[in-house]
Amino acid sequence: QVQLVESGGGLVQPGGSLRLSCAASRSILSIDTMGWFRQAPGKQRELVAAIASGGSTNYADSVKGRFTISRDIAKNTVYLQMNSLKPEDTALYYCNADYIIRNYWGQGTQVTVSS
Numbered sequence: 001q002v003q004l005v006e007s008g009g010g011l012v013q014p015g016g017s018l019r020l021s022c023a024a025s026r027s028i029l030s031i032d033t034m035g036w037f038r039q040a041p042g043k044q045r046e047l048v049a050a051i052a053s054g055g056s057t058n059y060a061d062s063v064k065g066r067f068t069i070s071r072d073i074a075k076n077t078v079y080l081q082m083n084s085l086k087p088e089d090t091a092l093y094y095c096n097a098d099y100i101i102r103n104y105w106g107q108g109t110q111v112t113v114s115s
Contacts, residue, residue, distance in 0.1 A: 002097045002104040009109030020080040022095030028076050033098040036080045038091035085113045
């Protein structure tokens with residue numbers, strides 16, 4: 001099993017930045033893929049960014065060039081650096097771990113982009 005704890009959400013003005021953190025209960029090198037998803041009200045949950053155990057990354061087109069996913073292996077933590085935030089980035093952000101063909105989710109952290 002994998003427990004995930006997110007932090008770092010909040011209220012930010014358009015153009016601002018936030019960094020989300022996701023701490024895992026086991027070595028992230030043992031997890032096939034870790035990712036960030038988001039869900040806005042009335043919309044489906046969507047992939048934002050993911051990082052595989054080997055270090056390769058992928059991003060949703062809507063965040064390319066603005067968001068960066070990274071990790072600290074020693075801390076078993078994955079980060080999502082979000083820059084140039086837009087109102088349409090407002091959503092509940094979830095950390096996800098794909099571990100031995102099961103998906104694990106964090107509790108979610110709210111990101112609100114508003115002036």
